Amino acid sequence: MTDIEHEIEQPDERAPKRVIGTPAPGTSMLGDGEPAARDAEVAGVTYQDETKARKAEKIVALCFTITFLAAIAFIISYVVFQVGSPEKTATSTLALGGSLTLALLGLAVGIVVWVRQIMPKYSLIQERHPMVSDEDTREVVAETFLQGAKESGFVKRPLLRRTLLLAAAPLGLIPLVLLRDLDNSKMPGAKFNETLRHTVWGEKTKEGKPLRLVVEGTGQPIRAADFNSPGGILSVVPEGYEHDLNALAKATLILIKFRADEIKSGTNLNWTHDGIVAYSKICTHVGCPAALYEQTTHHILCPCHQSTFDAADGAKVIFGPAARPLPQLPITVDDQGYLIAKGDFAVPPGPSYWERGDAEAEARSKGGHA
């Protein structure tokens, strides 16, 4: 595009042809098409240099062309790149996203360049007007309000006023009721509390035997004699509940093997078997799986908020926001030497909740161990 071409084209454009997107000729919106306004210098308005504007025009045209091509590319790639396998989907997503980005970006950049480089610049000063309404208006509003209040009888008729306040009160209570009833199991309150307090470790198998501890991932029961390397740890779930996520949310354990001399007084030795201790894997802070076990320091670290428990000392909290130790599960072995649960946790595992109370103190008062 050269200047000469422009001059040749000029006469054609003056013919009364309507261009798409512009008003019909003769309407006054665009004036008479002559750049008459340019001659009269208006204060605060700067016109762009024409040679620069020509350059910018080409850039804008290029941007719009890119948008045109990219939009067509989008349509083509939508048809060409079919989804199905992850790889195919990735290619399709990349092609669609890339072409659409290019199309929208071209349009946006083009418009901005158009505005900045071609359109005239205005330096305008806009005066602020006061926000306050004038004296008369305010007076009228105050009068109207008072008149309305008087006519409503809100002050004069206390019965109406009081019953209105009464009507509003339960509306405020509704959210509390809804929150309290988030549980959709339709359990009575007492049963609900029971459910929160207990895990499936208290259940028996169909044969009436205590549940075995099985390896998470394989479902293999664990012979105590096999879990014999000090410093060992295993993620453990109850037999028969390997895939019951509701049960596992409370019942998952970590099983740790100690040397006999490593276990400290915080651990209930009656609930261990040959240096094997079972703790709840659910952090007592907000219930993340806490199983980052260091065999050298016996620390159990929760990755969410860095609560740290001393596994050798009854999993007592030595750092972090957790308030209570990880509950210890009483374990022993059956006649075949497999690890079994002696019963349920003495205290509810997992994070705190309203009805929990001081479950540790309660357990101790019953002669147990928290």
Next chain:
Amino acid sequence: MTRITAWRRHPLARYAVLILALALVGMVYTAFVQAGRPADAALASGKLDDVAAGKSLFEVHCASCHGMNAQGTSTGPTLIGVGAAAVDFQMSTGRMPASNPGAQVPRKPMAGWVTPDKIRQIGAFVQSLGGGPQVPGKEQVDPALGDAGKGGELFRANCIQCHNWAGAGGALTQGKYAPNLNQATPTQIYEAMATGPQAMPVFNDTTITPEEKRSMIAYITQVREQKDPGGFGLGRIGPVTEGLVGWVVGITALVLASIWITAKKRQKS
């Protein structure tokens, strides 16, 4: 006479004497050490068995921290019962011999003197002290023979809490960390599970069987080869880096764009 005196008073004379003396001491020491260590000589000629060769290597390179009889000292744990697998893991990853004490001994290139043969010999010596896990065979750690699906289940249940679901590792307490698994060879992964190096717990063969370990190795090596969607893994440590990068890059782009859109053109006066 005067010539000698002049030499003696030469400014470089003291350095020359010092170097001579050091060289002499070095030579005498080397001679003594050679005499006092028939094992190395015998080793070179291949006359002694691995245990004896390992013992002499152990006394030179390991005993200062682990004690002359591998009983452990205040600076190093006992090695009785850790097995050849532990020796192979620690030495082939360059963690042992350790360069300095700290929260955790890092992986590093092997020391210059360490060769697979020497590792085998020290391993044989440590194995002779009290048994322990053996170095696994080639087939035992071949990822091609493992079931990555099964291994993934076990990996997710027992490993990802520290090592991350893609084996990228993560922080532990008081300066310790779970290392990245990407550099570990299948043999090293197996040995780490069997021996529990440093803070890592032990997963012995009776609870996680060798076949299950092989499946976990298959999973770890397969995840390693997975492509990152979008092209960048960003350390594969999850939404934190991804969010940070997305936020910083995205917000920067938005800020730059709005600066460009609203910037006033410089007036030419």
